[in-house]
Amino acid sequence: MTQLILIRHGQSQWNLENRFTGFHDIGLTEKGVAEAIKAAELIKAEGIMLDVGFTSFQKRAIKTLWLTLEGIDQMYIPVTKNWLLNERHYGALTGLNKQETRDKHGDEQVHIWRRSFDVPPPQIDETSEFHPSKDPKYKHIAPELLPTGESLKMTCERVLPYFNDQIVPHLKAGSNVMISAHGNSLRAILKSIFDVPDDKIPGFEFPTGNPLLIDMKPGTLDITSARYMDESRAKELPDVANV
Numbered sequence: 001m002t003q004l005i006l007i008r009h010g011q012s013q014w015n016l017e018n019r020f021t022g023f024h025d026i027g028l029t030e031k032g033v034a035e036a037i038k039a040a041e042l043i044k045a046e047g048i049m050l051d052v053g054f055t056s057f058q059k060r061a062i063k064t065l066w067l068t069l070e071g072i073d074q075m076y077i078p079v080t081k082n083w084l085l086n087e088r089h090y091g092a093l094t095g096l097n098k099q100e101t102r103d104k105h106g107d108e109q110v111h112i113w114r115r116s117f118d119v120p121p122p123q124i125d126e127t128s129e130f131h132p133s134k135d136p137k138y139k140h141i142a143p144e145l146l147p148t149g150e151s152l153k154m155t156c157e158r159v160l161p162y163f164n165d166q167i168v169p170h171l172k173a174g175s176n177v178m179i180s181a182h183g184n185s186l187r188a189i190l191k192s193i194f195d196v197p198d199d200k201i202p203g204f205e206f207p208t209g210n211p212l213l214i215d216m217k218p219g220t221l222d223i224t225s226a227r228y229m230d231e232s233r234a235k236e237l238p239d240v241a242n243v
Protein backbone atom coordinates (compact mmCIF):
# COMPACT_ATOMS: atom_id res chain seq x y z
CA MET A 1 0.00 0.00 0.00
CA THR A 2 1.20 3.49 -0.89
CA GLN A 3 0.21 6.37 1.37
CA LEU A 4 -0.38 9.98 0.38
CA ILE A 5 -0.97 12.58 3.07
CA LEU A 6 -2.45 15.91 2.01
CA ILE A 7 -2.42 18.62 4.64
CA ARG A 8 -3.68 22.17 4.41
CA HIS A 9 -1.53 24.53 6.50
CA GLY A 10 -2.61 25.24 10.08
CA GLN A 11 -4.65 28.37 10.79
CA SER A 12 -2.86 31.49 9.46
CA GLN A 13 -3.09 35.03 10.79
CA TRP A 14 -5.21 36.00 7.78
CA ASN A 15 -7.50 32.97 8.22
CA LEU A 16 -8.08 34.35 11.71
CA GLU A 17 -8.66 37.88 10.38
CA ASN A 18 -10.93 36.49 7.59
CA ARG A 19 -8.91 38.12 4.81
CA PHE A 20 -8.41 36.93 1.21
CA THR A 21 -4.89 35.52 1.30
CA GLY A 22 -3.81 33.73 -1.88
CA PHE A 23 -0.12 34.42 -2.64
CA HIS A 24 0.37 36.68 0.41
CA ASP A 25 2.97 35.07 2.64
CA ILE A 26 1.48 35.20 6.12
CA GLY A 27 2.54 33.05 9.08
CA LEU A 28 0.68 30.63 11.32
CA THR A 29 -1.19 31.66 14.46
CA GLU A 30 -0.54 29.84 17.76
CA LYS A 31 -3.62 27.76 16.96
CA GLY A 32 -2.13 26.94 13.54
CA VAL A 33 1.09 25.77 15.18
CA ALA A 34 -0.92 23.61 17.61
CA GLU A 35 -2.85 22.08 14.69
CA ALA A 36 0.41 21.07 12.97
CA ILE A 37 1.74 19.55 16.19
CA LYS A 38 -1.52 17.62 16.62
CA ALA A 39 -1.26 16.44 12.99
CA ALA A 40 2.15 14.98 13.80
CA GLU A 41 0.75 13.14 16.85
CA LEU A 42 -1.95 11.56 14.69
CA ILE A 43 0.53 10.44 12.02
CA LYS A 44 2.96 9.12 14.64
CA ALA A 45 0.20 7.15 16.39
CA GLU A 46 -0.36 5.21 13.16
CA GLY A 47 3.36 4.54 12.66
CA ILE A 48 3.41 6.01 9.14
CA MET A 49 6.88 6.31 7.61
CA LEU A 50 7.18 9.01 4.95
CA ASP A 51 9.65 8.91 2.07
CA VAL A 52 9.35 12.36 0.56
CA GLY A 53 7.67 15.72 1.22
CA PHE A 54 6.47 18.58 -0.98
CA THR A 55 5.34 22.08 -0.13
CA SER A 56 4.83 25.54 -1.60
CA PHE A 57 6.90 28.75 -1.35
CA GLN A 58 4.62 29.99 1.43
CA LYS A 59 5.66 29.88 5.08
CA ARG A 60 2.28 28.79 6.45
CA ALA A 61 2.57 25.52 4.47
CA ILE A 62 6.35 25.17 4.89
CA LYS A 63 6.13 25.55 8.67
CA THR A 64 3.21 23.14 8.88
CA LEU A 65 5.40 20.56 7.10
CA TRP A 66 8.41 21.32 9.34
CA LEU A 67 6.36 20.98 12.53
CA THR A 68 4.82 17.75 11.30
CA LEU A 69 8.13 16.18 10.30
CA GLU A 70 9.68 17.30 13.59
CA GLY A 71 6.78 15.81 15.54
CA ILE A 72 7.10 12.44 13.82
CA ASP A 73 10.92 12.55 14.02
CA GLN A 74 11.28 12.21 10.24
CA MET A 75 13.03 15.49 9.41
CA TYR A 76 15.56 13.56 7.31
CA ILE A 77 13.23 12.97 4.37
CA PRO A 78 13.87 14.99 1.20
CA VAL A 79 11.56 17.98 0.92
CA THR A 80 10.94 19.90 -2.29
CA LYS A 81 9.46 23.39 -2.27
CA ASN A 82 7.89 24.75 -5.43
CA TRP A 83 5.80 27.89 -6.01
CA LEU A 84 3.53 25.87 -8.32
CA LEU A 85 1.97 24.39 -5.14
CA ASN A 86 1.10 27.90 -3.84
CA GLU A 87 -2.43 28.95 -2.95
CA ARG A 88 -4.67 30.27 -5.75
CA HIS A 89 -3.75 33.92 -6.47
CA TYR A 90 -6.66 36.03 -5.23
CA GLY A 91 -5.94 39.00 -7.52
CA ALA A 92 -7.27 42.39 -6.44
CA LEU A 93 -9.13 40.74 -3.54
CA THR A 94 -5.83 39.96 -1.76
CA GLY A 95 -5.79 41.49 1.71
CA LEU A 96 -9.50 42.43 1.78
CA ASN A 97 -11.72 41.25 4.61
CA LYS A 98 -14.17 38.63 3.29
CA GLN A 99 -17.17 39.98 5.24
CA GLU A 100 -16.49 43.59 4.24
CA THR A 101 -16.20 42.43 0.61
CA ARG A 102 -19.61 40.69 0.95
CA ASP A 103 -21.11 43.85 2.44
CA LYS A 104 -19.79 45.87 -0.51
CA HIS A 105 -20.33 43.49 -3.46
CA GLY A 106 -23.05 41.15 -2.12
CA ASP A 107 -23.00 37.51 -0.99
CA GLU A 108 -23.60 36.14 -4.47
CA GLN A 109 -20.70 37.93 -6.14
CA VAL A 110 -18.30 36.96 -3.36
CA HIS A 111 -19.51 33.35 -3.52
CA ILE A 112 -18.80 33.35 -7.28
CA TRP A 113 -15.30 34.73 -6.69
CA ARG A 114 -14.62 32.19 -3.95
CA ARG A 115 -16.40 29.06 -5.12
CA SER A 116 -17.01 29.11 -8.87
CA PHE A 117 -14.74 26.84 -10.90
CA ASP A 118 -13.75 29.13 -13.73
CA VAL A 119 -14.50 32.75 -12.76
CA PRO A 120 -11.27 34.54 -11.80
CA PRO A 121 -11.24 37.40 -9.29
CA PRO A 122 -10.41 40.91 -10.59
CA GLN A 123 -6.73 41.01 -11.59
CA ILE A 124 -4.29 42.69 -9.23
CA ASP A 125 -2.83 46.01 -10.30
CA GLU A 126 0.93 46.27 -10.91
CA THR A 127 1.13 49.09 -8.38
CA SER A 128 -0.35 46.98 -5.56
CA GLU A 129 1.97 45.99 -2.71
CA PHE A 130 0.58 42.46 -3.16
CA HIS A 131 1.57 42.16 -6.85
CA PRO A 132 3.79 39.02 -7.08
CA SER A 133 6.56 40.97 -8.87
CA LYS A 134 7.10 42.83 -5.55
CA ASP A 135 8.03 39.60 -3.75
CA PRO A 136 11.72 38.71 -4.17
CA LYS A 137 11.05 35.00 -3.73
CA TYR A 138 9.63 34.97 -7.30
CA LYS A 139 12.53 36.84 -8.91
CA HIS A 140 13.72 33.75 -10.80
CA ILE A 141 10.30 33.20 -12.38
CA ALA A 142 9.50 34.82 -15.73
CA PRO A 143 7.07 37.67 -14.95
CA GLU A 144 4.58 36.46 -17.56
CA LEU A 145 4.27 33.13 -15.69
CA LEU A 146 3.35 34.76 -12.38
CA PRO A 147 -0.40 34.73 -11.73
CA THR A 148 -2.21 38.00 -11.02
CA GLY A 149 -5.65 36.58 -10.22
CA GLU A 150 -6.65 32.91 -10.66
CA SER A 151 -9.87 30.93 -10.82
CA LEU A 152 -9.81 27.41 -9.40
CA LYS A 153 -9.56 26.19 -13.01
CA MET A 154 -6.42 28.28 -13.55
CA THR A 155 -5.04 26.97 -10.24
CA CYS A 156 -5.61 23.40 -11.48
CA GLU A 157 -3.79 24.25 -14.72
CA ARG A 158 -0.81 25.48 -12.68
CA VAL A 159 -0.73 22.79 -9.97
CA LEU A 160 -1.57 19.62 -11.88
CA PRO A 161 1.28 19.54 -14.41
CA TYR A 162 3.68 19.86 -11.45
CA PHE A 163 1.80 17.19 -9.47
CA ASN A 164 1.72 14.80 -12.43
CA ASP A 165 5.36 15.31 -13.44
CA GLN A 166 7.08 15.61 -10.06
CA ILE A 167 4.91 13.88 -7.44
CA VAL A 168 2.96 11.11 -9.18
CA PRO A 169 6.18 9.22 -10.15
CA HIS A 170 7.04 8.94 -6.42
CA LEU A 171 3.58 7.54 -5.67
CA LYS A 172 3.76 5.08 -8.57
CA ALA A 173 7.17 3.93 -7.30
CA GLY A 174 5.56 3.12 -3.94
CA SER A 175 6.90 6.07 -1.91
CA ASN A 176 4.81 7.48 0.92
CA VAL A 177 4.35 11.17 0.13
CA MET A 178 3.24 14.15 2.21
CA ILE A 179 2.10 17.38 0.54
CA SER A 180 1.64 20.45 2.72
CA ALA A 181 -0.19 23.09 0.75
CA HIS A 182 -3.34 25.23 0.57
CA GLY A 183 -7.11 25.02 0.28
CA ASN A 184 -7.21 25.57 -3.47
CA SER A 185 -3.93 23.95 -4.56
CA LEU A 186 -5.08 20.85 -2.64
CA ARG A 187 -8.54 21.04 -4.28
CA ALA A 188 -6.69 20.76 -7.62
CA ILE A 189 -4.97 17.55 -6.47
CA LEU A 190 -8.17 16.15 -4.91
CA LYS A 191 -10.02 16.84 -8.17
CA SER A 192 -7.40 14.97 -10.16
CA ILE A 193 -6.96 11.88 -7.99
CA PHE A 194 -10.68 11.42 -7.21
CA ASP A 195 -11.80 12.52 -10.69
CA VAL A 196 -14.22 15.10 -9.24
CA PRO A 197 -16.31 17.03 -11.84
CA ASP A 198 -15.64 20.77 -12.29
CA ASP A 199 -18.95 21.83 -10.72
CA LYS A 200 -18.50 19.64 -7.61
CA ILE A 201 -14.89 20.40 -6.63
CA PRO A 202 -15.46 23.90 -5.18
CA GLY A 203 -17.78 22.28 -2.58
CA PHE A 204 -14.96 20.33 -0.92
CA GLU A 205 -13.32 22.17 1.97
CA PHE A 206 -9.99 21.24 3.56
CA PRO A 207 -9.91 21.83 7.33
CA THR A 208 -6.69 23.54 8.47
CA GLY A 209 -3.91 21.32 9.80
CA ASN A 210 -5.89 18.08 9.54
CA PRO A 211 -4.01 15.37 7.60
CA LEU A 212 -6.00 13.61 4.89
CA LEU A 213 -4.63 10.06 4.66
CA ILE A 214 -5.14 8.41 1.26
CA ASP A 215 -4.21 4.77 0.66
CA MET A 216 -3.45 3.66 -2.90
CA LYS A 217 -2.88 0.28 -4.52
CA PRO A 218 0.85 -0.21 -5.10
CA GLY A 219 2.13 1.02 -8.46
CA THR A 220 -1.11 2.88 -9.21
CA LEU A 221 -3.11 5.93 -8.16
CA ASP A 222 -6.12 3.69 -7.38
CA ILE A 223 -7.50 4.88 -4.06
CA THR A 224 -8.57 2.19 -1.61
CA SER A 225 -9.45 4.45 1.32
CA ALA A 226 -9.34 8.08 2.38
CA ARG A 227 -10.03 9.74 5.73
CA TYR A 228 -9.17 12.83 7.73
CA MET A 229 -6.99 11.71 10.62
CA ASP A 230 -8.60 14.15 13.09
CA GLU A 231 -12.14 12.76 12.87
CA SER A 232 -13.53 15.51 15.09
CA ARG A 233 -12.64 18.10 12.40
CA ALA A 234 -13.25 15.95 9.30
CA LYS A 235 -14.99 17.36 6.22
CA GLU A 236 -16.81 15.59 3.43
CA LEU A 237 -14.69 13.69 0.90
CA PRO A 238 -15.46 12.52 -2.63
CA ASP A 239 -16.57 8.89 -3.02
CA VAL A 240 -13.77 6.40 -3.44
CA ALA A 241 -15.02 5.29 -6.85
CA ASN A 242 -11.97 3.45 -8.10
CA VAL A 243 -11.46 0.85 -5.33
Ligand SMILES: O=C(O)[C@@H](CO)OP(=O)(O)O
Nearest residue numbers: 019020021022087114183
Ligand atom coordinates in the same frame (compact mmCIF):
# COMPACT_ATOMS: atom_id res chain seq x y z
O1 LIG B 1 -8.00 33.34 1.31
C1 LIG B 1 -7.54 32.34 0.70
O2 LIG B 1 -6.44 32.35 0.15
C2 LIG B 1 -8.37 31.08 0.58
C3 LIG B 1 -7.95 30.01 1.54
O3 LIG B 1 -7.92 30.43 2.86
O4 LIG B 1 -9.70 31.42 0.86
P1 LIG B 1 -11.01 30.79 0.20
O5 LIG B 1 -11.60 29.91 1.25
O6 LIG B 1 -11.84 32.00 -0.10
O7 LIG B 1 -10.63 30.06 -1.06
